[in-house]
Amino acid sequence: xxxxxxxxxxxxxxxxxxAHYRExxxxxxxxxxxxxxxxxxxxxxxxxxxxxxxxVYGQAEGTxxxxxxxxxxxxxxxxxxxxxxxGLRQRVSALNAFIADIYDQQxxxxxxxxxxxxxxxxxxxxxEVQGIAVPQRIYAHIAGIDVIRNDDGRFLVLEDNLRxxxxxxxxxxxxxxxxxxxxxxxxxxQVAPVEHxxxxxxxxxxxxxxxxxxxxTVVLMTPGAYNSAYFEHAFLxxxxxxxxxxxxxxxxxxxxxxxxxxxxxxxxxxIYRRVDDDFxxxxxxxxxxxxxxxxxxxxxxxxxxxxxxxxxxxxxxxKGIYPYVPEMIRxxxxxxxxxxxxxxxxxxxxxxxxxxxxxxxxxxxxEVHGAGGYGMLIGPMASKAEIEDxxxxxxADPARYIAQPTLALSxxxxxxxxxxxxxxxxxxxxxxxxxxxxxxxxxxxRVALREGSxxxxxxxxxxxxxxxxxxxxxxxxxx
Amino acid sequence: MLSRAAxxxxxxxxxxxxxxxxxxxxxxxQQLALLPRPAEIAVRSRRAxxxxxxxxxxYDAWSPNGAADVLEFLAFDREYSDSIVSCISRARENARAxxxxxxxxxxETINATWLEMRQLERRKGPERTRxxxxxxxxxxxxxxxxxxxxxxxxxxxxxxxxxxxxxxADGTVRLLDARSSSTAAEPLGGDDPHEWTVxxxxxxxxxxxRRLFRDSVKPQRVAEMFLLRPDVPRxxxxxxxxxxxxxxMVATEQSAQTVRIVGxxxxxxxxxxxxxxxxxxxxxxxxxxxxxxxxxxxxIAQDFLVSDAVA
Numbered sequence: 086x087x088x089x090x091x092x093x094x095x096x097x098x099x100x101x102x103x104a105h106y107r108e109x110x111x112x113x114x115x116x117x118x119x120x121x122x123x124x125x126x127x128x129x130x131x132x133x134x135x136x137x138x139x140x141v142y143g144q145a146e147g148t149x150x151x152x153x154x155x156x157x158x159x160x161x162x163x164x165x166x167x168x169x170x171x172g173l174r175q176r177v178s179a180l181n182a183f184i185a186d187i188y189d190q191q192x193x194x195x196x197x198x199x200x201x202x203x204x205x206x207x208x209x210x211x212x213e214v215q216g217i218a219v220p221q222r223i224y225a226h227i228a229g230i231d232v233i234r235n236d237d238g239r240f241l242v243l244e245d246n247l248r249x250x251x252x253x254x255x256x257x258x259x260x261x262x263x264x265x266x267x268x269x270x271x272x273x274x275q276v277a278p279v280e281h282x283x284x285x286x287x288x289x290x291x292x293x294x295x296x297x298x299x300x301x302t303v304v305l306m307t308p309g310a311y312n313s314a315y316f317e318h319a320f321l322x323x324x325x326x327x328x329x330x331x332x333x334x335x336x337x338x339x340x341x342x343x344x345x346x347x348x349x350x351x352x353x354x355x356i357y358r359r360v361d362d363d364f365x366x367x368x369x370x371x372x373x374x375x376x377x378x379x380x381x382x383x384x385x386x387x388x389x390x391x392x393x394x395x396x397x398x399x400x401x402x403x404k405g406i407y408p409y410v411p412e413m414i415r416x417x418x419x420x421x422x423x424x425x426x427x428x429x430x431x432x433x434x435x436x437x438x439x440x441x442x443x444x445x446x447x448x449x450x451x452e453v454h455g456a457g458g459y460g461m462l463i464g465p466m467a468s469k470a471e472i473e474d475x476x477x478x479x480x481a482d483p484a485r486y487i488a489q490p491t492l493a494l495s496x497x498x499x500x501x502x503x504x505x506x507x508x509x510x511x512x513x514x515x516x517x518x519x520x521x522x523x524x525x526x527x528x529x530x531r532v533a534l535r536e537g538s539x540x541x542x543x544x545x546x547x548x549x550x551x552x553x554x555x556x557x558x559x560x561x562x563x564x
Numbered sequence: 565m566l567s568r569a570a571x572x573x574x575x576x577x578x579x580x581x582x583x584x585x586x587x588x589x590x591x592x593x594q595q596l597a598l599l600p601r602p603a604e605i606a607v608r609s610r611r612a613x614x615x616x617x618x619x620x621x622x623y624d625a626w627s628p629n630g631a632a633d634v635l636e637f638l639a640f641d642r643e644y645s646d647s648i649v650s651c652i653s654r655a656r657e658n659a660r661a662x663x664x665x666x667x668x669x670x671x672e673t674i675n676a677t678w679l680e681m682r683q684l685e686r687r688k689g690p691e692r693t694r695x696x697x698x699x700x701x702x703x704x705x706x707x708x709x710x711x712x713x714x715x716x717x718x719x720x721x722x723x724x725x726x727x728x729x730x731x732x733a734d735g736t737v738r739l740l741d742a743r744s745s746s747t748a749a750e751p752l753g754g755d756d757p758h759e760w761t762v763x764x765x766x767x768x769x770x771x772x773x774r775r776l777f778r779d780s781v782k783p784q785r786v787a788e789m790f791l792l793r794p795d796v797p798r799x800x801x802x803x804x805x806x807x808x809x810x811x812x813m814v815a816t817e818q819s820a821q822t823v824r825i826v827g828x829x830x831x832x833x834x835x836x837x838x839x840x841x842x843x844x845x846x847x848x849x850x851x852x853x854x855x856x857x858x859x860x861x862x863x864i865a866q867d868f869l870v871s872d873a874v875a
Contacts, residue, residue, distance in 0.1 A: 134675060135675070329569075329664045344566060347723075347816070347869075
């Protein structure tokens with residue numbers, strides 16, 4: 086699978102707009118680049134005013150940045166979305182089954198489907214929660230699955246995010262912004278709505294409350310106002326109408342979690358936490374953390390509180406585990422994967438290692454525990470020195486790395502300084518699991534704004550686009 | 565609601581109100597400077613403003629020879645925690661911490677106030693102080709308006725209002741104090757109706773004074789108006805009526821004592837007489853009110869805002 090010409094989301098091989106983009110493309114032809122640029126500037130000013138920004142650490146007060154927003158939407162036809170949605174449901178079901186199995190009987194390890202030491206010696210495996218039953222056997226209540234479209238037009242899963250996936254607020258705010266900037270477009274194109282996401286999320290969180298709790302109190306736990314995703318935490322809490330708490334607002338007495346309110350302690354049943362495992366409970370995990378709640382794990386173990394996502398989900402989204410997800414789908418569901426993985430070489434395997442070292446200039450090599458696009462070599466873009474440097478690091482500890490072909494991520498026209506130009510994109514749909522699985526149509530499209538760049542992460546200059554799933558002709562099939 | 569959130573809301577409102585009070589006081593200074601009066605009166609007047617705001621020590625440290633512009637200091641100095649720009653920034657920081665607990669439009673209005681203030685900060689030239697005063701006053705109206713229109717009448721709203729009215733009460737008393745001054749050797753305003761007219765105007769109360777008294781501007785009546793009248797929006801008595809009402813909505817067993825102090829002070833004002841407000845008696849009267857307001861603020865913090873107290 087060598088990198089061919091990247092798939093253009095809007096323009097087909099015949100040079101004309103693809104069917105699902107035709108309406109938009111006709112409209113686009115009537116717009117000057119100047120108007121788009123003016124709208125783009127308007128969007129920036131509005132994002133600043135709404136405070137949809139993140140503080141930059143270590144810079145002067147008032148240094149707040151925007152995640153760049155691109156005014157050209159990414160459009161998906163209805164049937165394609167349906168296929169993708171089915172694949173995502175399947176994948177997340179299997180991932181949840183895997184996590185539940187690992188913290189329970191470990192059938193998959195006994196069946197020899199993946200190396201036990203890869204799981205049990207993984208830093209993401211949490212022996213502290215081994216054997217604790219969680220409601221509905223759901224661990225990853227909120228999953229962000231990163232998919233990309235290859236040069237042959239197929240979607241592939243690049244990465245699963247099962248710990249504290251972020252970005253959904255941008256999915257919602259980007260839509261709101263597009264409707265504000267281009268209301269006329271929404272009259273022409275039948276775009277599936279996304280703004281009910283907070284309702285679905287709240288219903289999902291309530292559905293996993295501890296047994297016997299009728300009207301659960303759900304809270305959202307944030308590391309605080311200086312966290313880069315703070316806007317999203319506050320936004321979601323507000324949209325769901327629940328309290329946004331910090332560790333200091335919670336305390337545990339007799340294995341029950343309470344929040345400190347102006348009317349005294351109030352019991353908490355479900356914690357949608359946006360704090361990593363390590364910082365949840367200083368008595369169990371990092372003792373130096375002031376973000377957490379002493380005793381939280383004891384309450385969790387007693388089953389009086391649900392933590393979403395559950396503790397220990399990192400074991401399933403580790404890059405070293407990723408190559409085995411298709412095997413999980415077969416093992417737990419008895420099905421073939423509907424969306425494939427990117428072919429991945431595991432460098433703990435001597436054959437894969439030898440191949441990789443011989444082809445470093447073509448491959449993408451990732452550190453198993455890296456995140457956010459750090460600790461990664463993109464062979465075709467790297468200098469000789471960078472490749473040699475990476476080679477030495479791989480040889481020193483091959484098990485820390487996986488290698489993948491350099492993919493030709495699909496491109497979408499994007500407003501640049503020089504007008505509209507193709508830029509690489511990916512897609513992060515958000516999959517909610519509780520009593521049932523729910524996916525709001527679309528997700529967050531991330532775009533690498535630098536010409537030729539394949540790194541879409543916002544921490545490395547990536548931006549976002551609104552994602553449109555078109556309703557089927559003849560109207561919505563949503564209830 | 566969360567004690568921490570209540571704390572942020574309360575302080576958000578206090579800092580906004582404080583920024584407005586400072587802007588109004590400095591506006592008064594700016595207009596008084598246009599009156600034909602001896603230079604040493606102008607110097608003393610500015611000093612009285614500094615003292616009334618509790619800013620004199622910080623100012624002296626910043627400008628030991630007293631040459632630096634007092635208005636510039638109180639308006640734009642970032643190092644000083646109670647300058648207008650610091651108050652707006654602190655209000656915005658508090659708002660950011662509870663942006664989910666206030667209406668989005670309230671947050672956006674506060675955030676936009678801060679963004680525009682930062683542009684003013686980058687501006688050069690003497691007119692920027694006047695622009696800042698206008699900005700703060702107008703935006704304060706807007707933030708109040710959007711809060712009243714868009715926010716649910718829940719605890720969040722009541723803690724915002726509590727903060728606003730306590731700070732406003734304190735600001736009104738301090739404004740009177742600066743003019744009548746318990747802190748200066750002799751009363752600054754004296755009988756000069758011009759001085760008091762400026763004060764009335766900066767408190768948006770000149771027209772109301774005329775309607776209430778149909779009289780020339782007299783210091784004792786100004787004091788009566790701002791302390792005892794229940795129908796004057798910024799008066800101490802009005803603020804106490806509002807505080808009592810909002811306090812009633814959030815009251816718990818623990819807050820009984822604070823409710824009593826507020827009620828007692830309100831009664832004292834309700835049955836108070838203008839005769840108590842002669843120029844000789846006023847300074848002591850004002851000091852007493854500043855102290856009582858301080859006790860109320862302390863009570864609110866202990867009863868609702870300190871998380872440990874309710875753990």
